[in-house]
Amino acid sequence: MKDTIVSMQGICKSFPGVKALDNARFELRSGEVMALLGENGAGKSTLMKILSGVYTRDSGTMEIFGKSYDDLLPKQAQQLGVAIIHQELNMCPHLSVAENMFLGREIMKGFTVDRKAMEEAAKQILDDLHIDIDPGETVGNLPVSKQQMVEIAKALSVDAKVLIMDEPTSALTAKEIGELFRIIRKLRDDGCGIVYISHRLEELQHIVDRVTIMRDGQYITCMDFKDTTMDEIITHMVGREIKEKFPRVTCEKGEKVFEVRNLNAGRMVRDVSFALYAGEIVGFAGLMGAGRTETTRAIFGVDHKESGEILLDGKPIPIHTPADAIKAGIVLVPEDRKKDGLCTKLPIRENIAMPNLDLLCGGFGVVNRKKETAMCEKAVSDLKIKTPNLEIDAGGLSGGNQQKVVVGKWLARNSRVVIFDEPTRGIDVAAKVEIYNLMNQLKQQGIAVMFVSSEMPEVMGVADRIIVMCDGRITGELMARQASQTEILTLATKFENKLAETAAEEGQDA
Amino acid sequence: MNAINEKKKSITAIRGMGAALVGFAGWLVLYVVFGLIEPNIFTTNNMLNLLRSMAKYLLVGVGQGVILITGNIDLSIGSVVAMSAMISATMMSKGISAIVAITAAIVCCLLVGLINGLLVGKFKLPPFIATLGTMFCARGVAYMANGNRNTDAIVSGLGKEAGDAYQKFFYYGKTFGIYNAFWIAFVIFLAVFFIMSKTKTGRHIYAIGSNVEAAKLSGINVFAATTKAYLISAFCSAVVGLILAGQAGMGNMEAGNCYEMYGVAAGVIGGISPLGGSGLLLGAFAGAGVWQTLENGLGIIGAPVGIQRLVIGVIVAGAVLVDVVFRQGSKKT
Numbered sequence: 017m018k019d020t021i022v023s024m025q026g027i028c029k030s031f032p033g034v035k036a037l038d039n040a041r042f043e044l045r046s047g048e049v050m051a052l053l054g055e056n057g058a059g060k061s062t063l064m065k066i067l068s069g070v071y072t073r074d075s076g077t078m079e080i081f082g083k084s085y086d087d088l089l090p091k092q093a094q095q096l097g098v099a100i101i102h103q104e105l106n107m108c109p110h111l112s113v114a115e116n117m118f119l120g121r122e123i124m125k126g127f128t129v130d131r132k133a134m135e136e137a138a139k140q141i142l143d144d145l146h147i148d149i150d151p152g153e154t155v156g157n158l159p160v161s162k163q164q165m166v167e168i169a170k171a172l173s174v175d176a177k178v179l180i181m182d183e184p185t186s187a188l189t190a191k192e193i194g195e196l197f198r199i200i201r202k203l204r205d206d207g208c209g210i211v212y213i214s215h216r217l218e219e220l221q222h223i224v225d226r227v228t229i230m231r232d233g234q235y236i237t238c239m240d241f242k243d244t245t246m247d248e249i250i251t252h253m254v255g256r257e258i259k260e261k262f263p264r265v266t267c268e269k270g271e272k273v274f275e276v277r278n279l280n281a282g283r284m285v286r287d288v289s290f291a292l293y294a295g296e297i298v299g300f301a302g303l304m305g306a307g308r309t310e311t312t313r314a315i316f317g318v319d320h321k322e323s324g325e326i327l328l329d330g331k332p333i334p335i336h337t338p339a340d341a342i343k344a345g346i347v348l349v350p351e352d353r354k355k356d357g358l359c360t361k362l363p364i365r366e367n368i369a370m371p372n373l374d375l376l377c378g379g380f381g382v383v384n385r386k387k388e389t390a391m392c393e394k395a396v397s398d399l400k401i402k403t404p405n406l407e408i409d410a411g412g413l414s415g416g417n418q419q420k421v422v423v424g425k426w427l428a429r430n431s432r433v434v435i436f437d438e439p440t441r442g443i444d445v446a447a448k449v450e451i452y453n454l455m456n457q458l459k460q461q462g463i464a465v466m467f468v469s470s471e472m473p474e475v476m477g478v479a480d481r482i483i484v485m486c487d488g489r490i491t492g493e494l495m496a497r498q499a500s501q502t503e504i505l506t507l508a509t510k511f512e513n514k515l516a517e518t519a520a521e522e523g524q525d526a
Numbered sequence: 527m528n529a530i531n532e533k534k535k536s537i538t539a540i541r542g543m544g545a546a547l548v549g550f551a552g553w554l555v556l557y558v559v560f561g562l563i564e565p566n567i568f569t570t571n572n573m574l575n576l577l578r579s580m581a582k583y584l585l586v587g588v589g590q591g592v593i594l595i596t597g598n599i600d601l602s603i604g605s606v607v608a609m610s611a612m613i614s615a616t617m618m619s620k621g622i623s624a625i626v627a628i629t630a631a632i633v634c635c636l637l638v639g640l641i642n643g644l645l646v647g648k649f650k651l652p653p654f655i656a657t658l659g660t661m662f663c664a665r666g667v668a669y670m671a672n673g674n675r676n677t678d679a680i681v682s683g684l685g686k687e688a689g690d691a692y693q694k695f696f697y698y699g700k701t702f703g704i705y706n707a708f709w710i711a712f713v714i715f716l717a718v719f720f721i722m723s724k725t726k727t728g729r730h731i732y733a734i735g736s737n738v739e740a741a742k743l744s745g746i747n748v749f750a751a752t753t754k755a756y757l758i759s760a761f762c763s764a765v766v767g768l769i770l771a772g773q774a775g776m777g778n779m780e781a782g783n784c785y786e787m788y789g790v791a792a793g794v795i796g797g798i799s800p801l802g803g804s805g806l807l808l809g810a811f812a813g814a815g816v817w818q819t820l821e822n823g824l825g826i827i828g829a830p831v832g833i834q835r836l837v838i839g840v841i842v843a844g845a846v847l848v849d850v851v852f853r854q855g856s857k858k859t
Contacts, residue, residue, distance in 0.1 A: 318743060339745035348743060356743050359736035361803045363541065370733055371744035373726040381726040407541070425744070 020082075021046045021209050022067065022098075022178055027076035029062055029233075036062045037073075038233040044178065044209040049200060051220050051241070052213045054230035055253055055505070056304050056470045060213050063230070064180050068100040069093035080178070099171035100180040105163050109156030114138035116155050117170040141173050145199050161192035168199060179203065180211040185219060186305065197223050215303050216511045217246055229253055250509070254472070254501035262477025263449065265456040269480075270294030272330070273464040274346070274433045279324030281314035284488040288324070292433060292464035297455055299479025299496065300468040302508045307488035308468045309351050312435050316341045316348040328432060342371060345432035349423055349439055351468075353415075357422040360411025364403060367410045368392045368425045375429070395424035400450060416447025423454065434458055435466040440474065452478050472501055486510050542806035545797020545849070549812025552795075553819060560823030567826055574705060578697070580818035581711035582607075582766045582785070583792055587810035588718050589762030590789025595722070596755045597735040597802025598646055598653035603763045603789055605664035606635050607782025610767025612671035615777025619672075619683040624692045632764045638664050639760025643753025661786070669779050677777035689775070696772030707769050714765060718758055719807045731755050736803030791842045792817055797849065816841070 022044040029037040037059045044050050052060045065071045067078070069088035078085055080096050088096075107116050114135040115122075123133045138151035147165045155163055164184060171179055181200075185193045200210055200223055212224060220227070220241065227244065229236040229252045236252050274292040279285055284307035292298050300308045313319045315326060317335040325332050328344055335341045341348070350356035359367055369376055369388050376388050392406050399420040403413060410421050419439060426434060436455065440448040455478065458465050469475045475482055475496075482494045484507035492507035561567040586603055593600040610631040617627035638660050645656035671677075681689030699706045722728035730751040733741040742748055763782070770781045794800060795816050796809020817838065824834045 316743070337745070337747070338743050339747060342745040350743055355737075356739045359733055359740050359803065361736045362732060366729060366732065370729065370741070370746070373729055377726045382724050383726060383729065385724075409541075 018045045018047055020044070021080065023077075023079040024063070024067065025077045027063065027066060027078070028074045029059075029066065029071060030074055036233050037066075039235070040076075040230065040233060041235045042067075042228060043238070044211060046177070046207045046209050047204055048225040049204055049210045049212055049223050051224040051227040052211055052230070053217075053227055053249060053253060054236075055472065057232075058230040058253075059233040060230055061182065062233075064100060064182070064211060064213065067093070067178075068098050068180060070100075094174055094176075097175055097177035098180070099174065099176035099178065100182070101164070101167050101171060101184065102182055105160070105167055107155050107163060107167065110154065112152050112154055113142075113149055113158075113166050114151040116166060117141070117151075117173050119170075121174075137173070138169070141169050145169060145172070145202065147199070159192075161188045161195070164188070164196070165199070172203075176208070178209050178211070180213070182213045183215070183305075184212075185214065185216060193219070215509055217249065217509050218511055218513050250502055250505050254505050262474070263452055263456060264477065265460060267295040267459055269296050270462055273328065273462075275325075275327040275330075276311075276315060277325040277327065279311065279314060279326070280322040281310065281319055281324075282322070282488075284310040285314050286488040288485075288488075288490055290483055290490065290493075292466060294462040294464060295459055296480040297459050297465040297467050297478060299475035299482045300466065300485060301472060301475045301482050301504050302470070302485040304470055306485040306508065308485050309437055310488070311485070312348055312350075312437050312466070312468060316346065316435065318348075342429070345430065346435070347371075347426040347429065347431045347433070348435045349419075349426060349437060351437040351441070353418055353422050358410045358418055361409060363407045364396070364401070364410050364413075364421055365389075365392050365406040367421050368395050368428065371425055372428050391428050395421075395428055398427070399424050399454065414444075414447075416443035416450075419443050419447065419451065423451065427454075427458075431463060433464045433466065435468070437468045438470065439467075440469070440471070448474075472504060476501070476504075484508050487512065542797055542804055542809060546806045546809035546812055549796040549809050549816060553812050553815040556816060556819045556823065560819065560827065564823070564827045567823060572822070572826070574703075576818055576822050577708040578705035579822065580814050581705075581707040582769055583788055583814035583817050584711040584715055584811060585762040585766045585769075586785045586789035587792030587796070587814040588715050588807055589759035590786060591793040591796075591798050591805070591807050591810035592718065592722065592731065592755045592758050593653075594790070594793050594798050594800050595735045595802060595805055596731050596752060597738070598752070598755070599657065599786075599790070599800070600642065600756060600759045601654065601657040601786050602638055602642060602660040602664050603759060603786035604782040604784055605661045605668060606638050606760055606763035607767045607770065607785050608668035608779060609638070609664045609671070610635050610764040611771040611774075611781045612668040612677065612767075612777040612779060614768055615677040615680055615771045616672040618680045618689070618692065618771075619678040619776070621683040624684065624688060628768060631767060632761065634667070635760045635764035635767070636757055639757040640753060642756040642760070643749070646756070647749035647752030668781075672777065672779075674779075676779055679776050680771070681775065693772045693775055696769050698772070707772075710765060710769065714762060715807065715811060718762075721758070722807055727751070727754055732803060734802075788817065791838070794842060795845045797845075799849075800846075 020043055024042040027037050027040045040059060040063055042063060054060050062071060066073050069090040069092060072087040080098065108119065117138050118134050123130045123137065135151040142149055142151065147169060149158065149162055149165065155166060184196060188196060204210060224241045226238060227241055227249060228238045229249065231253060271294050272291050273294050277289050279288040288311055302308055310319065314321050317337045317340050326335055327333065333344045335344065354360065365388065369392065372391065373383065376384050376391065378384050389406065396403065401417050401420045401424065403417065410418060413421065423439065439451050455465050455467060467479055476499060479496050482496050482499055482504065483490055484492045484504055486508050491510040494503060566572060589603060590600055613634055614627040614631035617630060618624055642657055642660055645651045646653045680692060684692065695706060696710065697707050701709055722731065730746050731754065733746055734748050734751050738748060766782065766785065771777055792813030793805065793810045795813035796811065798805030798809050820838055821834060824837065
């Protein structure tokens with residue numbers, strides 16, 4: 017029964033500028049739950065996207081049910097029985113459960129859709145899984161957990177034999193996780209192979225048979241779960257080579273500049289408290305979705321705060337909108353520059369001037385062109401933005417130069433606190449170093465720097481102090497000089513143990 | 527030689543200038559073509575008439591142009607035009623002084639602009655729906671202003687002298703040999719053009735049209751910028767209403783029908799992207815000129831109204847088609 021159903025060998029895949037997979041391999045047997053583990057950017061998702069036909073590989077062999085395949089289309093992969101359930105659900109919220117399950121392959125009666133037959137078929141599948149959902153219900157009315165069950169049922173309705181789940185439990189409550197695990201166990205017993213991608217290492221013990229660990233696009237090891245320990249798993253996950261050199265500047269740690277007390281804003285920002293001092297860079301480490309971006313947005317007044325205090329020089333300051341934050345001297349370089357940082361259709365000049373028009377305008381709100389040109393030229397030369405002139409569309413620049421424009425628009429003001437959210441994502445090495453140098457300059461000027469990054473080597477190399485977040489909470493704080501990758505990752509995966517709670521609750525019920 | 531090149535570069539380097547210049551070139555070509563078919567088109571008289579008639583298209587083009595730059599739309603323009611004409615003419619036909627009537631009409635119209643700004647900027651209604659609502663409401667107010675009928679002649683209330691003065695000021699009089707209607711529109715165009723290109727407000731309006739998230743994260747008050755744009759649009763519409771009242775010497779409940787769409791056409795012909803963030807109001811000027819020249823030329827050469835509409839429709843869609851094709855072409859390289 018336990019025969020190998022998927023075998024991938026020597027898989028390589030490059031994206032422009034990055035080698036995402038380097039001779040990776042992966043093996044899945046029928047009737048097992050395989051955990052695929054690794055840090056962000058280890059190549060897990062890329063590998064699974066190749067298996068499900070979303071990406072094509074550059075080289076390597078792929079066998080599914082003993083037959084080797086060249087490039088697959090998503091549709092072909094689906095016909096072979098490979099189903100992927102993405103972290104974000106892909107469903108039409110206005111359609112019913114049955115309609116979603118049979119989307120694109122509706123059961124027809126003549127020229128019309130046979131609603132009744134579809135609902136019956138859907139009910140059959142749901143019943144087999146012991147999922148109690150009415151097939152006629154509108155998907156948008158269901159809680160997220162039930163929607164996820166529908167997604168699983170949909171995958172099984174096409175007779176999936178290989179089921180890939182990417183972080184399936186992140187949005188679920190303890191009880192729902194229990195339910196999901198029950199279904200996963202049932203599928204395993206029916207002979208399906210399940211690939212389970214998750215950062216929640218605590219949960220693995222309830223469900224996983226084997227683990228495959230990846231790092232830097234490479235296969236590291238594959239072990240039986242019962243023969244290993246959490247510490248061993250984490251040790252394999254970390255240990256990324258630190259190839260780059262990080263420019264570090266030492267500075268006297270100064271006064272406390274900025275403090276956040278008991279900040280709450282939705283599920284992803286829970287009771288966050290920390291302080292920033294002059295002359296230091298504080299790194300915020302964590303896995304993707306740890307709530308760091310949400311924290312920066314709440315501080316900056318983009319998202320609504322439920323409670324909490326923000327203090328600058330010991331005085332509480334009310335921040336309801338980004339304008340309040342900017343006025344107080346707190347600025348944010350956002351994570352997604354195309355979406356949140358730049359007006360790509362406007363010239364560099366207007367992008368840099370945008371938040372600084374209060375400084376550039378004379379009477380009647382007329383922009384002082386001379387002052388503006390001077391400010392923009394200074395930003396361009398300080399940051400070494402490569403552009404023929406100020407009138408070029410910001411969208412026409414390279415990623416690194418775009419990022420420098422986003423940074424540049426904030427440096428023209430005298431800010432007290434600068435928050436960088438993933439400032440080096442998707443930019444080349446030289447531009448990265450320039451961004452690090454810039455942060456160091458700010459640090460030397462006594463400006464408090466908050467540096468959010470998912471790249472562990474970067475945080476360790478640039479920050480003086482590291483705060484680690486996981487699932488909306490701060491789970492620890494380390495001095496960068498003493499921190500090890502293992503320690504950071506242990507803190508970054510310190511999820512609240514939802515299942516332990518249920519066990520306790522169930523104990524009480526009994 | 528070099529200096530000339532430099533200067534040339536600096537003019538075309540202004541974004542949106544290319545499209546606006548193409549619009550002006552198109553305007554000139556159209557005018558010459560019509561003139562060759564029917565020499566009467568080249569007479570000074572016709573030229574002056576053309577500029578005068580163009581005033582209303584220029585104003586709605588400016589108003590709608592500003593809204594298009596924010597990435598929104600204002601469907602209430604035509605109804606606001608009617609509201610302004612009806613409110614001012616009703617008051618004047620009942621003997622209330624022109625100054626008071628003009629002020630009242632403008633204030634009422636600005637109120638509609640404010641409501642548009644609130645609905646779109648504050649409550650985030652889709653602009654199409656929000657301004658569809660205010661479009662019906664404003665038309666309703668226009669109907670109610672004089673109890674469901676067109677107004678009496680302005681002169682019957684104000685008296686011959688004051689009534690004629692109003693009509694001359696807004697439509698029939700000339701200053702420096704050109705009709706006042708054109709001057710009024712031109713001055714407003716210059717003022718709004720200045721606001722859009724030189725002031726903070728203008729920058730904010732372009733920014734929210736280009737990327738509203740980035741604008742918000744730069745500390746821009748999106749609600750305020752949206753509302754200012756709708757106020758500019760409402761003001762332009764109000765003035766069009768006053769011009770129409772001056773032209774007819776009375777208020778007409780159906781005045782301004784479809785003007786919001788003329789505004790879109792003028793903007794789009796002049797290269798203002800309906801997706802927001804780009805385009806120059808200068809383009810709306812060219813667009814209004816193209817529009818009026820077509821109407822004028824086709825009318826004089828005796829083309830039926832159906833043909834006029836058809837040609838105008840082809841030009842509007844064609845202008846955008848050329849733009850889209852050009853953009854896709856430039857993306858590939």
